[in-house]
Amino acid sequence: MKTRLLAFLFPSATDSWLAILRVGLGLQVVLYSLSLRYDWNYLFSGTGRRLAEALLSLESHFIPRLEWPINVGAHVGLHETTVLWVAWTCLLLAGCGLVIGLACRLSAVLAWFLHLCAAKSGGFVSYGMDNFMTIGLFYLMLSPLPDRCSVDWRLRDFRPKSPQLLGFWRRVLQLHLCIIYFFSGLTKCLGSGWWNGSSVWRSLIRPPFNVIDPEILVRWKDLFPVAGIFICLLEIGYPFFIWQRNTRKFWLIGICAMHFGIGLSMGMYLFASVMIVLNVAAFGAALIPLARHRISCPPQEVVP
Amino acid sequence: MAWLALHLLLIISFSCRDTLRVIAEGPTIFPVPFGNFSRKAQRIISIVLGRELPPFNPVREVGGAYVHAAGIDVGYGYFAPNVPGGYKLVFELHYSNGRTEYELPSVNSAAAGLRIAGLLDSIGRTPYDPIREILVKTLAQSVWRQHPDVKSVRAIVGSVRLPSIREFEQGQRESYEFLYAYDFSLQNDAPKRQDYQREYQH
Numbered sequence: 462m463k464t465r466l467l468a469f470l471f472p473s474a475t476d477s478w479l480a481i482l483r484v485g486l487g488l489q490v491v492l493y494s495l496s497l498r499y500d501w502n503y504l505f506s507g508t509g510r511r512l513a514e515a516l517l518s519l520e521s522h523f524i525p526r527l528e529w530p531i532n533v534g535a536h537v538g539l540h541e542t543t544v545l546w547v548a549w550t551c552l553l554l555a556g557c558g559l560v561i562g563l564a565c566r567l568s569a570v571l572a573w574f575l576h577l578c579a580a581k582s583g584g585f586v587s588y589g590m591d592n593f594m595t596i597g598l599f600y601l602m603l604s605p606l607p608d609r610c611s612v613d614w615r616l617r618d619f620r621p622k623s624p625q626l627l628g629f630w631r632r633v634l635q636l637h638l639c640i641i642y643f644f645s646g647l648t649k650c651l652g653s654g655w656w657n658g659s660s661v662w663r664s665l666i667r668p669p670f671n672v673i674d675p676e677i678l679v680r681w682k683d684l685f686p687v688a689g690i691f692i693c694l695l696e697i698g699y700p701f702f703i704w705q706r707n708t709r710k711f712w713l714i715g716i717c718a719m720h721f722g723i724g725l726s727m728g729m730y731l732f733a734s735v736m737i738v739l740n741v742a743a744f745g746a747a748l749i750p751l752a753r754h755r756i757s758c759p760p761q762e763v764v765p
Numbered sequence: 766m767a768w769l770a771l772h773l774l775l776i777i778s779f780s781c782r783d784t785l786r787v788i789a790e791g792p793t794i795f796p797v798p799f800g801n802f803s804r805k806a807q808r809i810i811s812i813v814l815g816r817e818l819p820p821f822n823p824v825r826e827v828g829g830a831y832v833h834a835a836g837i838d839v840g841y842g843y844f845a846p847n848v849p850g851g852y853k854l855v856f857e858l859h860y861s862n863g864r865t866e867y868e869l870p871s872v873n874s875a876a877a878g879l880r881i882a883g884l885l886d887s888i889g890r891t892p893y894d895p896i897r898e899i900l901v902k903t904l905a906q907s908v909w910r911q912h913p914d915v916k917s918v919r920a921i922v923g924s925v926r927l928p929s930i931r932e933f934e935q936g937q938r939e940s941y942e943f944l945y946a947y948d949f950s951l952q953n954d955a956p957k958r959q960d961y962q963r964e965y966q967h
Binding site for chain 2 (some may be wrong): 649
């Protein structure tokens with residue numbers, strides 16, 4: 462039993478999934494930073510931030526927040542807006558570092574810390590996407606970086622990572638995704654709206670997700686119950702069908718298509734992209750021909 | 766191994782707690798009495814997770830920091846069990862010459878717009894009036910900065926009622942139900958809240 466459990470938790474894996482996670486999350490951090498470049502100070506400064514941080518302190522004083530660098534900046538005479546600008550720049554640079562794989566570990570830690578600070582200090586303006594970015598960056602930061610596709614690997618003489626350790630961190634991400642989709646599907650199944658399609662309709666016409674004109678949407682009304690049930694089944698079935706070799710491809714494509722559709726039809730591009738990155742890194746690395754053949758990475762040696 | 770077991774246990778516990786909260790708050794496909802059971806079960810999980818411990822308790826402090834750092838402090842019931850209606854905030858700008866203008870909270874990108882929608886949901890849903898007041902005031906201050914010649918600002922918070930497919934086909938569109946109004950002026954920073962039920966159509 463213990464042997465089987467260990468074999469499950471520590472499977473041998475290459476670092477293709479880690480390369481996908483690093484590049485994907487790096488792009489995500491870059492897009493996140495760029496999308497908020499004009500509103501960064503507005504969203505994360507002033508009374509709103511202080512209120513969110515005060516409420517955060519009721520939970521724990523050790524949760525990273527923008528107040529920390531702002532207080533440090535105040536000691537050296539830097540204004541809040543200057544510190545926020547520096548934080549934004551560092552986050553963007555960390556994202557770029559992750560994309561090319563330069564100073565991977567430092568970039569991952571910096572991206573996780575600064576994004577977490579922004580997500581927690583902007584508690585009232587945060588949403589699900591921030592949560593998934595935190596999850597992804599947390600695992601990336603702890604994973605055995607750098608991967609062989611990174612600049613770090615080419616510049617310095619890194620020893621290949623243990624395939625079991627790589628497999629373990631991929632397994633943690635896989636298990637976490639299974640729990641996420643199971644509970645997401647379960648809570649949706651509890652409401653009648655997802656069975657009769659009204660939740661699909663409401664989510665598509667609810668401001669600010671009303672990207673498509675409702676006059677166009679209403680022509681497709683007969684598809685809403687089918688879409689609602691399909692989403693419920695796709696999510697609740699994820700932990701059962703994603704592991705089977707013969708259903709994995711279908712489930713992964715289905716989930717990614719669902720997120721792609723959400724991104725396109727509701728304008729939640731960043732939410733869609735982070736979910737697709739997490740899914741493809743966790744379960745898609747072996748399925749993508751690009752990851753198997755075309756990425757010009759040096760071959761990985763297996764370390765006993 | 767021990768870390769993974771604890772980590773997964775925390776993820777499942779927070780997910781269960783949020784699922785039970787969804788059932789307790791309803792409406793769900795479960796009968797109403799099930800809500801009471803869910804409320805009790807949710808409370809038990811919260812106690813086990815240390816969420817009921819007093820502030821500054823070391824277990825609460827360390828545990829809270831870990832779950833937030835790992836992004837596992839909440840469940841994953843997005844848009845579940847049903848999709849709620851949103852909230853709308855309108856600023857009524859009063860100028861000294863008697864002119865009145867209306868303005869919505871505005872940002873520079875669609876990505877920030879999603880965040881403002883989340884903020885409006887927080888304003889509408891929070892049961893704590895002082896928090897709502899501070900958040901509305903923060904947004905009002907930014908409007909004031911854009912219109913420095915404004916004499917007073919009235920912030921009107923309303924809930925959005927979405928039409929069903931059938932209602933939409935019959936010509937109904939989204940409507941707004943008045944919830945709260947706050948008056949801000951430069952002389953008197955403390956807002957006066959008006960709180961009455963009135964339905965209005967935009």
